[in-house]
Amino acid sequence: MALSLSGDEEEYDSEGEQQRAANRPKPKAGPSAAVKLPSNRSASGARRRRTRCRKCEACLRTECGECHFCKDMKKFGGPGRMKQSCIMRQCIAPVLPHTAVCVVCKEAGKEDTLEDEDDKFNFMLMECSICNEIVHPNCLKVSDASGVVNDELPNCWECPKCNHAGKSGKQKRGPGFKYASNLPGSLLREQKPAKEDAADATAATAAATAVSAARRRPERDETPRSRGEDPQPRPQPLAPLLPLPLPLLSPRPRPEDKLRKKRKLFDDDEEEELSGRKKEKCDEPYFSKLLHQIKTEEEDQDADEEEDGDEGRERRFRSGAETNGSLGDEAEPDDKDSRSALLHACVRAAAAVGDSDQSLCSSPRAGPSSEAGSETQERGPPRPKARRKRRLANRELSRELSRALNSEIQETENCLANENRQPLKVEPETENGETHRCCDKRLWTKIDLNRCTSITPLMLSGIIRRQPLALDLSWTNISKKQLSWLINRLPGLRVLRLSGCSWAAVSALCTSSCPLLCSLDVQWVEGLKDAQMRDLLSPPTDNRPGQLDNRCKLRNVRDLRLAGLDITDTSLRLICRQMASLSTLDLSYCNHINDQSVNLLTAAGTTTRDSLMDINLSVCNRVTDHSLTFFKRCGSICQIDLRFCKQVTRTACERFIAEMSVSVPFRLTEDKLLQKTC
DNA sequence: GTTAACGTTCCA
DNA sequence: TGGAACGTTAAC
Numbered sequence: 001m002a003l004s005l006s007g008d009e010e011e012y013d014s015e016g017e018q019q020r021a022a023n024r025p026k027p028k029a030g031p032s033a034a035v036k037l038p039s040n041r042s043a044s045g046a047r048r049r050r051t052r053c054r055k056c057e058a059c060l061r062t063e064c065g066e067c068h069f070c071k072d073m074k075k076f077g078g079p080g081r082m083k084q085s086c087i088m089r090q091c092i093a094p095v096l097p098h099t100a101v102c103v104v105c106k107e108a109g110k111e112d113t114l115e116d117e118d119d120k121f122n123f124m125l126m127e128c129s130i131c132n133e134i135v136h137p138n139c140l141k142v143s144d145a146s147g148v149v150n151d152e153l154p155n156c157w158e159c160p161k162c163n164h165a166g167k168s169g170k171q172k173r174g175p176g177f178k179y180a181s182n183l184p185g186s187l188l189r190e191q192k193p194a195k196e197d198a199a200d201a202t203a204a205t206a207a208a209t210a211v212s213a214a215r216r217r218p219e220r221d222e223t224p225r226s227r228g229e230d231p232q233p234r235p236q237p238l239a240p241l242l243p244l245p246l247p248l249l250s251p252r253p254r255p256e257d258k259l260r261k262k263r264k265l266f267d268d269d270e271e272e273e274l275s276g277r278k279k280e281k282c283d284e285p286y287f288s289k290l291l292h293q294i295k296t297e298e299e300d301q302d303a304d305e306e307e308d309g310d311e312g313r314e315r316r317f318r319s320g321a322e323t324n325g326s327l328g329d330e331a332e333p334d335d336k337d338s339r340s341a342l343l344h345a346c347v348r349a350a351a352a353v354g355d356s357d358q359s360l361c362s363s364p365r366a367g368p369s370s371e372a373g374s375e376t377q378e379r380g381p382p383r384p385k386a387r388r389k390r391r392l393a394n395r396e397l398s399r400e401l402s403r404a405l406n407s408e409i410q411e412t413e414n415c416l417a418n419e420n421r422q423p424l425k426v427e428p429e430t431e432n433g434e435t436h437r438c439c440d441k442r443l444w445t446k447i448d449l450n451r452c453t454s455i456t457p458l459m460l461s462g463i464i465r466r467q468p469l470a471l472d473l474s475w476t477n478i479s480k481k482q483l484s485w486l487i488n489r490l491p492g493l494r495v496l497r498l499s500g501c502s503w504a505a506v507s508a509l510c511t512s513s514c515p516l517l518c519s520l521d522v523q524w525v526e527g528l529k530d531a532q533m534r535d536l537l538s539p540p541t542d543n544r545p546g547q548l549d550n551r552c553k554l555r556n557v558r559d560l561r562l563a564g565l566d567i568t569d570t571s572l573r574l575i576c577r578q579m580a581s582l583s584t585l586d587l588s589y590c591n592h593i594n595d596q597s598v599n600l601l602t603a604a605g606t607t608t609r610d611s612l613m614d615i616n617l618s619v620c621n622r623v624t625d626h627s628l629t630f631f632k633r634c635g636s637i638c639q640i641d642l643r644f645c646k647q648v649t650r651t652a653c654e655r656f657i658a659e660m661s662v663s664v665p666f667r668l669t670e671d672k673l674l675q676k677t678c
Numbered sequence: 679g680t681t682a683a684c685g686t687t688c689c690a
Numbered sequence: 691t692g693g694a695a696c697g698t699t700a701a702c
Contacts, residue, residue, distance in 0.1 A: 051701075052683085068693095069683095081695055099700075
């Protein structure tokens with residue numbers, strides 16, 4: 001079959017065969033350089049480069065000016081070599097270019113000209129993620145084959161031909177997935193034990209997917225169904241979900257939303273993880289067990305029986321949502337629909353199948369939904385029918401799985417919402433009586449995940465969407481990759497708390513830029529000693545042209561908390577040198593801190609001498625009365641905490657107060673706790 | 679023609 | 691294996 005190539009793409013294949021020189025400077029690459037197909041790709045055509053949708057939240061943002069890619073841009077003073085989009089602006093749903101045409105009829109997508117939803121699908125351009133061909137499904141004229149719509153990308157599917165040929169689903173991901181791989185879904189892997197099996201991964205995926213679906217679900221329009229639908233017992237009520245990242249309703253419901261044939265329920269954040277779920281791991285044995293059962297039973301099912309049962313079940317899931325959540329009746333639409341979507345997602349994701357309808361909407365705002373017209377499969381003209389894969393048949397199992405997932409989701413959501421001491425369900429009502437959840441930054445200036453035992457991709461994506469000014473990840477098991485991912489996407493972060501985390505994770509600060517950070521808490525970080533402090537405080541090691549920022553990464557930090565660390569004067573020297581704005585310093589429980597350390601901090605010529613306002617030396621057993629004489633040098637000091645310092649006497653504190661009283665009045669608010677009186 | 683940036687290649 | 695480089699595409 002011919003390809004939908006523009007003229008300059010005709011030579012891709014021949015050029016693509018050429019091997020580039022191994023070393024730079026590379027020879028001038030041919031026109032194929034950017035589009036050469038991977039050698040393992042059984043491609044029959046070149047891939048069309050996708051482009052921004054220009055509608056998604058990311059596309060509508062302005063460049064942050066702070067991220068790695070922004071800094072490379074000429075407009076921000078960089079060399080412009082990397083030529084990548086701002087991290088905050090990476091499109092969630094890259095679309096086919098306007099110039100893309102059907103390889104059969106050579107015409108562009110025509111769905112916008114049609115009213116009927118089936119026709120819309122038939123006449124929209126679909127790009128095969130395996131062979132890359134772009135066709136109108138209607139032009140294939142294959143009625144008995146099956147195409148599997150890829151929910152992860154707009155206008156992407158595995159075409160009937162490739163499906164029929166049994167080509168590998170390994171290449172399911174179409175172009176544009178580099179973004180997905182950067183999203184936090186891919187980060188889950190890092191925090192899971194490698195030995196766990198694939199079934200667990202599927203379950204984890206199901207959980208993430210379910211959340212995703214639940215969150216996405218209300219964004220979509222509802223189509224009342226006239227068919228009789230089996231009542232499905234309502235799932236157990238979920239805890240109210242987090243405010244959604246996107247407006248509840250799309251400005252204009254897109255009819256294409258109902259045309260999806262395969263339901264994977266990917267959220268933008270979980271895409272990567274879900275894509276790779278077969279090999280991924282999960283730390284939830286319960287899910288593993290369930291999935292094992294599900295898979296075993298699934299394989300014993302007769303195909304026809306499965307299909308019937310699944311459709312019925314699908315309708316039942318939808319029924320739950322639609323009965324309760326029509327647009328006009330949205331008192332609690334999000335939760336109800338979300339629950340329905342959640343169940344739907346659980347079953348589908350758990351069984352690693354999906355054939356329900358899915359949106360081909362190019363707008364990521366109308367992301368994957370858990371429901372949409374099964375009627376589109378049941379009526380209308382013959383058209384390539386979505387492939388029906390084997391699915392979960394055991395309803396009880398699916399319910400059980402759903403309950404388990406609900407529980408985890410509730411826990412996750414509670415973690416985020418409760419920890420922020422914010423009501424879970426405070427949603428302003430619109431004039432239409434419809435609730436809106438929002439990610440208004442003003443509502444989420446601080447996100448507190450302190451002691452959350454597990455940082456999930458959902459949490460990470462939730463954090464990014466809310467762009468908090470303060471983030472508390474203390475005593476969590478966050479990984480380096482996760483933290484790095486977060487920091488790079490939180491250019492406005494002011495306060496970061498990593499108390500009790502591992503140095504492995506905290507070391508993400510060595511390579512990531514956090515330019516506005518003014519408060520850093522790395523108390524009790526395991527493994528954080530002088531050498532690590534040096535890494536933390538030293539300028540970026542990247543000295544390539546354009547990377548001119550050789551200042552300390554933490555130069556703007558004013559509040560530094562180092563309690564419980566095995567650091568010595570070596571670190572303090574660096575702090576004095578690099579952190580000119582430091583005003584609050586917590587060195588409590590630092591056993592190596594002594595009078596000489598205080599001498600260093602208050603020595604002539606150091607910035608800390610003048611900037612230091614609040615110092616905590618409690619339980620520093622090597623600090624003696626002598627340190628108090630050093631503090632007399634500090635022009636701004638307001639509080640000196642020497643509580644439980646065995647070698648500091650109350651007498652010395654009182655003497656300090658007496659001597660300072662001439663210029664700055666101090667008092668003892670507690671034993672050995674000196675505070676300036678206002 | 680210019681600009682933005684996608685997607686591949688290659689290096690550390 | 692992740693990230694930088696870069697040719698080329700897509701939009702304007």
